[in-house]
Amino acid sequence: MRAVFQQELQEVQERLVEIAELVEQSIDKATRAFNESNVALAEEVIEDDSKIDALTVSLDELAIDILARQQPVARDLRIVVSALRVSSSLERMGDMSEHIAQLARYRFPEKVVPKSLRGTFLDMGALDVAIAKKLTELLRTQDPNLAQEIRNDDDKVDELHLSVFDKVLGERWKGDTEETVDATLASRYHERFADHAVSIAKKVFYLATGDWAGSDD
């Protein structure tokens, strides 16, 4: 029974990694679609999001099934409950990619943001992609250093997010209303993407180090 349970936990972990890989691809494509006004890529992201949604629903069903059959306690129980939460955050990360891709599609063939913000969004996008890669690796290895790296990267995303508002509200901003709305939403989506990764990283970190109480945020 115990061996079966370990095998099942293994499967949960593998499926989380699989979903994280899809999220990684989706944010990579979404930020490229956004920065390069690539509408075909944007549409791929939007289509792929339903795949992420379906995989998280099916993972949740597996986790609930494990709870019912294996009746885990203590740390094992927390691992399974954690998997449900990680899956929910991954699903939201997929949604953020989709929102970014949608902005690219709406504005096509125009670029979403004016020149003065392109460097900032390139950096923010690159950080989101780096965070997603580290998250996949963290879910694969449970290396606590990666959790810390994700937090550091998130701090950088937060700084860039604030700098978008500084620019938009600054005297030199030449963008029209549409560009202001788009920049505001796009920046928020990039920032939320990273927030969800931090939330997952905290859960994995505290599971790895045994301190559960800090894992809710």
Place this chain on the structure above:
Amino acid sequence: MRAVFQQELQEVQERLVEIAELVEQSIDKATRAFNESNVALAEEVIEDDSKIDALTVSLDELAIDILARQQPVARDLRIVVSALRVSSSLERMGDMSEHIAQLARYRFPEKVVPKSLRGTFLDMGALDVAIAKKLTELLRTQDPNLAQEIRNDDDKVDELHLSVFDKVLGERWKGDTEETVDATLASRYHERFADHAVSIAKKVFYLATGDWAGSDD
């Protein structure tokens, strides 16, 4: 054992209702703070959010403790897992109230939105408050009609959310960049608040009617 379990489920439900009541108060205060530029009220909302956060963490601990001790299966298990998800959505609703209150505080003594949008935000705020009240009642009574009403109200919130963009992007919009940014974020927060309520309503509806598969969104 069974009686104890039922009592514990009862406690979970009561605590969810208690948190929902706080969320209801917080969105009521936040939307008033927002519409009336009441900074004292805004600060109350911001302070109260940590109470909501603490209560959700403690509810999650109770739910996990019940899973460990009672090892529920089938529908009972799904009720407890559902409680964890409902709690997470309530926590996010509290965050949305807080974000709305923060906008009011930042812009004080100015109003957050210009005259042309005040009616829209009054309506959107009133709908969010109505949704929060219905949600508390739904968690108390599991009345499926309330779940449907919440979905209908959410459709109205979505329409108002789109109408904000129509106005902001319309030719008659006279707002400056700051007002454009604020209207964009405020509208998004109001809309997300209602989305989380719908997500909870779906879970409660499907628990009440027995069809779990549709409860993930």
